[in-house]
Amino acid sequence: MARSDRPEAPTGSRTLVEARDLRRDLGTGDARQTILHGVSLSIDEGEFVALTGSSGSGKSTLLYLLGALDRQTDGEVWLDGVEMGALDDDDRAQFRNERLGFVFQFHFLLPEFTALENVILPIMRRGTARSEAEDHGYEVLRMLDLEELYHRKPGELSGGQQQRVSIARAVANDPALILADEPTGNLDSKNAEGVFQIFSRLASEHGRAIVMVTHDGDFARRASRQIRLKDGRIIEDTAQHPEQAVNEPA
Amino acid sequence: MKVALAPHRTTVFIALRQLWERKLLNGIAVGGVTLGVLVLIAMNGIVKGFEDKFTETILKISPHVILFDTELRPGEPFLQRYMGTLVAAHVAHESPSERQSRVKRPYEIVRALHSVPEVEAAAPSLAGMALLDFGGKTKSVDLRGIDVAAQDAVTPIHQYVKAGRLADLDTNSDGIVLGAGLAGDLGLHVGDTVHAASAGGKPRDLKVVAIFEVEVPPVDKTRGYTTLRTAQALLGRPDTIGRIEIRLHDSDSAFRVSDEVERLFGYDCESWKESNANFLAIFAMQDMVVSFVIGAILLVGGFGILAVQIMIVLQKQRDIAILRSVGLRRADILRIFLMQGVIIALVGGVVGDVLGKVALHFLALVPVKAEGLVKADTFLIHEEAAIYVTGVVFALVVGVTASLIPAIRGSRVEPVEVLRGQIG
Numbered sequence: 001m002a003r004s005d006r007p008e009a010p011t012g013s014r015t016l017v018e019a020r021d022l023r024r025d026l027g028t029g030d031a032r033q034t035i036l037h038g039v040s041l042s043i044d045e046g047e048f049v050a051l052t053g054s055s056g057s058g059k060s061t062l063l064y065l066l067g068a069l070d071r072q073t074d075g076e077v078w079l080d081g082v083e084m085g086a087l088d089d090d091d092r093a094q095f096r097n098e099r100l101g102f103v104f105q106f107h108f109l110l111p112e113f114t115a116l117e118n119v120i121l122p123i124m125r126r127g128t129a130r131s132e133a134e135d136h137g138y139e140v141l142r143m144l145d146l147e148e149l150y151h152r153k154p155g156e157l158s159g160g161q162q163q164r165v166s167i168a169r170a171v172a173n174d175p176a177l178i179l180a181d182e183p184t185g186n187l188d189s190k191n192a193e194g195v196f197q198i199f200s201r202l203a204s205e206h207g208r209a210i211v212m213v214t215h216d217g218d219f220a221r222r223a224s225r226q227i228r229l230k231d232g233r234i235i236e237d238t239a240q241h242p243e244q245a246v247n248e249p250a
Numbered sequence: 251m252k253v254a255l256a257p258h259r260t261t262v263f264i265a266l267r268q269l270w271e272r273k274l275l276n277g278i279a280v281g282g283v284t285l286g287v288l289v290l291i292a293m294n295g296i297v298k299g300f301e302d303k304f305t306e307t308i309l310k311i312s313p314h315v316i317l318f319d320t321e322l323r324p325g326e327p328f329l330q331r332y333m334g335t336l337v338a339a340h341v342a343h344e345s346p347s348e349r350q351s352r353v354k355r356p357y358e359i360v361r362a363l364h365s366v367p368e369v370e371a372a373a374p375s376l377a378g379m380a381l382l383d384f385g386g387k388t389k390s391v392d393l394r395g396i397d398v399a400a401q402d403a404v405t406p407i408h409q410y411v412k413a414g415r416l417a418d419l420d421t422n423s424d425g426i427v428l429g430a431g432l433a434g435d436l437g438l439h440v441g442d443t444v445h446a447a448s449a450g451g452k453p454r455d456l457k458v459v460a461i462f463e464v465e466v467p468p469v470d471k472t473r474g475y476t477t478l479r480t481a482q483a484l485l486g487r488p489d490t491i492g493r494i495e496i497r498l499h500d501s502d503s504a505f506r507v508s509d510e511v512e513r514l515f516g517y518d519c520e521s522w523k524e525s526n527a528n529f530l531a532i533f534a535m536q537d538m539v540v541s542f543v544i545g546a547i548l549l550v551g552g553f554g555i556l557a558v559q560i561m562i563v564l565q566k567q568r569d570i571a572i573l574r575s576v577g578l579r580r581a582d583i584l585r586i587f588l589m590q591g592v593i594i595a596l597v598g599g600v601v602g603d604v605l606g607k608v609a610l611h612f613l614a615l616v617p618v619k620a621e622g623l624v625k626a627d628t629f630l631i632h633e634e635a636a637i638y639v640t641g642v643v644f645a646l647v648v649g650v651t652a653s654l655i656p657a658i659r660g661s662r663v664e665p666v667e668v669l670r671g672q673i674g
Contacts, residue, residue, distance in 0.1 A: 060670065069575055070666040090579045097577020104669065108572045110264075112271040117263075122576040124260040169576065181669070 016176055016209045017043035017066055022075035024061050024232075035061045037232040038075065043211065045176065047239075048203035050223035051213045057229040059213045060181055066211055067100055067179040068092045080176055097125050101170030103180040108166060109154040115165045116141065116150040119172050126173065140168045144198060160191030167198055171208075178202065180212040184219065192216070261582050264573070265589040268562075275558050276590075280598040282554030283648065286547045287602025287641040288609060293540050295610045298632035301533050308529075311464045312522050313373075313404050313495035314504045317359070317511060319351045320518040356491035359515055360400075363496060366514075368507045370499050373400035376478060376492040378485040383445040384436045391432060391446075391474040395481020404497040407462055407475065414440040414460030419477055426456040426480075430463035431471035450486030548644055551598065552652035555591050559656035563587060563663075571665035584661040591653020592646065599645030603638045 024036040035058045043049055051059045064070035065077055068084045077084040080099060084092060096102075109118045116137050123133035141147050144164050154162055163183060170178055180199065184192035196219050202208045203224065212223065220226045228236035269276055353359065356374045363372040376395040381388055394401075398419050402408050408416040412430060419425045426446070428438060438444055438458050447453035456476065463470050482488050498507055504521035512519040523530060563570075570583055614631040 064666045064669065067575070069669070090581070093574065093577050093579040095577075096575060102575045104572075108568060110569050110572065112267050117267075121260060121264070121573070124263065125577050125582075127259075130259065130263075173577075 014045055015042050016045050016047075016080055017041075017211075018076075018078040019062075019066065020076040020078075022062070022065055022077065023073045024058070024065060024070070025073045026061075034073075035232050036065075036072075039229075039232070039234055040075075041227065041234065041237065043177075043209050045209055046203055046207040048200060048210045048224040049212065050220035050226045051211055051229065052215070052217075052220045052226060053229035056231075058232040059229050062229065063179050063181055063211060063213050066177075067102060068096055069102075097122055098173060099176050101173070101175040101178040103163070103166050103170045103178065103183045105182040105185040109162055109169075111154050114151050114153055115146060115157065115168075118154070118165060119169045122169060122173050137168070137172060140172050141165070144168050158191075160187055160194060163187060163191065163195055164198065167195065171202065175208070177209045177211070180210065182213050182215065184214065184216060192219075196222070258585070260578070261585045261589065265586045265593070268566075268586075269590050269593060272562070275562075276594055279554045279558040279594045280601065282551035283548075283595050283598025283645050284551075284602040284605060286544070286551035286648070287599050287645055288605045289547045290544045290641050290644065291603065291606025291637055292609045292613060293544055294637050295606075295631045295633055296613060296629055297536060297540050298634075299630035300626075301536075302632045303626065303630045304529065304533075307464065307466045308522060308526055309501050311405050311407070311410070311466060311469055312525065314498040314501050314522050315496040315508045315511060316520050316525065317353065317494040317496065317515065318518045318520065319353045319492050321351070322512065322516050322518055350487055350490065352487075352490045352492065353494060353517060356494060359494060359517075362514070363494070363511070366507070366511070368498050368500065368503050369496055371400070371403035371497045372494055373397055373404045374478070374491040374494050375401060376481050376485065376487060376490055378448060378481065378487070378492070380446050380448040380474075380484055382432075382436060382474070383447070384438055384442065387436050389432060389436055390472070391428075392472045393446075393448075393481055393484070394473065394475050395478040395485075396475055397478055401475075401495070404495045410462040410464045411460050412463050414458070416460050416462075418459035419475065422457060422459050423477065424454065424456050424480060425459035425476065427460040427462060427475040428458055429470040429473045430461050431467060432474065433458065433461045435471070446484055448485050451484045452486070454480075454484060456480070548648050551645075552648040555594055555649055555652035556655060558594075559587060559591055559653050560659070562590075563656045563660040566660070567663055567668045570660055570663040571668035574663070574665040575669075580661040583663070584657045587657035587660045588650065588653050591649045591657070594653075595645045595649020596642065598649075599642035602645065603641050606638070606641065607633075 019039055019041050022036050022039040023034065025032055025034050027033055039058075039062060051063060053059045061070065065072050066079075068077070068079065068087070072085065079095070082095065084095070087095060109115075110121070113121070116134060119137040119140055120130070120133040123136055124130060128136070138147060138150060141150050144167060146161065146164055146168060149157060149161060149165070154165070157165065163186075167183070170180075178199070183199075184195050187195060199210050199212060200222075203210050212219075214220055225239040226236065227234055227238075353374070360372045360374055363369050374397065378393055378395075380391050380393045382391050396419075398416060402416065407427070411427075414427070416427060419427060426444065433439070436444065438461075440458050440461060442458045443455050444458060445453065446456050476484070478491075482490055496507075496511070498504060501522065504523060508519040508521040508524070511517075573583065574580075610631050610633055613629045616629050617627060618629055619627075
């Protein structure tokens with residue numbers, strides 16, 4: 001695979017995410033196991049990072065730590081110059097609301113709300129008035145070619161449409177970092193490609209940093225950077241240690 | 251203010267929408283609360299209605315305060331009066347004197363009572379037991395010797411006269427006015443002459459001049475009125491006033507005025523609340539039982555909310571995880587579920603109020619045959635605005651309490667645990 005295939009990150013961009021020696025233990029007593037063994041990485045603005053690895057490699061756990069949803073056992077997560085471990089629960093919620101966007105495998109839209117309403121919930125949480133939030137939410141839907149579907153409830157949308165609405169929700173508050181957990185895992189190849197293109201565009205055109213957990217080798221290669229985990233350790237990082245990756249067994 | 255309230259718009263929005271989207275389930279929870287409030291209003295209406303009626307009947311024929319002929323502060327012992335403080339000899343048990351007790355200078359007390367601001371009317375009378383004999387039947391009578399006009403101002407007997415005229419007592423020196431129940435038992439009618447006797451006085455024949463019915467069976471079956479002079483002669487207590495009955499402007503002040511009069515005149519006084527303490531105690535007990543039943547039903551309503559909300563919280567783990575990931579705080583989640591419980595309770599309370607009002611309307615039409623303490627043809631209903639407020643307040647307390655546990659549970663959902671479970 002040639003490096004030139006990858007969309008290049010904007011030059012001179014600043015570091016947005018920095019993880020230092022992250023460790024995460026789960027369970028207690030005899031069931032206690034270490035999921036992440038001291039992971040360090042940094043991600044710049046505009047980078048599209050694919051996080052790969054087999055089941056149980058710790059990639060989802062790393063994603064939740066980078067998204068301030070989970071708390072590390074040891075180590076530090078710096079997001080945009082703020083150490084997440086120093087924030088209390090409410091401050092982390094506010095940080096997620098204002099600076100982060102999440103996309104999950106199973107779309108996870110709230111079933112009682114229309115597409116537009118799902119998108120404006122994070123906007124309204126910031127204190128924006130409903131009508132203003134709706135204007136903005138509608139813009140976001142239009143950017144993703146979803147404006148026709150704004151009044152539909154999730155039950156009336158296809159899987160691909162639902163996933164695109166959930167991406168709209170993730171970007172509604174103009175986040176610096178978008179975290180996606182197997183966003184294409186539940187979609188057919190056409191819709192998966194569409195979702196990948198959206199992420200690609202968000203990174204290259206809008207300068208967002210994206211961390212996407214994926215099982216799809218093709219998408220992983222086409223991201224601007226691929227980080228591979230195994231047993232809670234980074235075994236390959238195409239940005240920082242491309243030469244190491246050659247030496248590791250696949 | 252705007253800044254402080256703005257983020258709550260999201261929680262209000264979510265709470266209301268989710269409620270609206272599961273109408274059936276919430277309807278069941280609302281139904282539980284509605285039932286509780288309905289029972290609260292209906293039971294309270296019936297029980298209080300009966301108690302009100304009882305109090306009202308008691309008050310229409312009973313004086314508010316009775317001053318008895320028992321002196322509270324008997325004079326100091328003879329020796330002490332003359333020799334100063336020290337008393338060397340003390341008689342442990344004085345044999346009861348033959349002299350019967352009486353209210354001394356009763357008319358001065360009555361005059362003085364009329365100048366007490368709370369007092370509406372006061373009447374001196376003499377009460378005693380006598381036997382009535384007619385047609386081979388003998389009945390005891392709770393005989394009251396009264397000053398007709400004065401007594402009627404204290405206990406308006408003339409309102410309840412069914413046959414004859416109360417005023418005829420004044421013109422008929424040997425007249426008697428009887429309760430309908432007593433007259434019926436003896437087979438007496440107005441114009442009949444009945445033989446009366448007592449332990450101390452001279453027996454004499456009395457002419458029935460009127461029959462009254464206050465619809466309080468214990469009174470109707472035992473009470474008889476004669477003039478004061480007739481009663482004094484019949485009971486063998488000439489010139490004696492045994493009690494002064496008092497009517498107040500406000501019956502609720504009876505307790506206080508009773509103490510006041512006692513202090514002023516030195517005679518034992520009793521308010522109507524003390525005279526009817528046994529009934530009022532039964533009412534207190536009844537109120538307690540009713541409160542217990544109402545409480546139990548409201549509790550069941552609370553469990554309805556609890557069950558529905560617990561179920562929703564368990565079902566909505568995923569949605570909670572999503573909301574938390576887009577930046578809602580634990581407190582926001584708590585608020586959403588709490589708000590839903592409160593709204594369910596509020597709707598239940600208001601619907602319960604409306605149905606309760608309708609229920610009271612129809613209960614008042616239900617025929618019942620009651621002849622115990624009071625006579626009634628239908629349920630006696632008490633209705634007051636406060637009970638509707640109480641209904642809603644109780645519903646709210648139940649709602650908040652019942653939704654607290656699910657709400658706390660919901661707020662404790664860890665988004666990562668839910669997401670991790672989803673991905674497997």
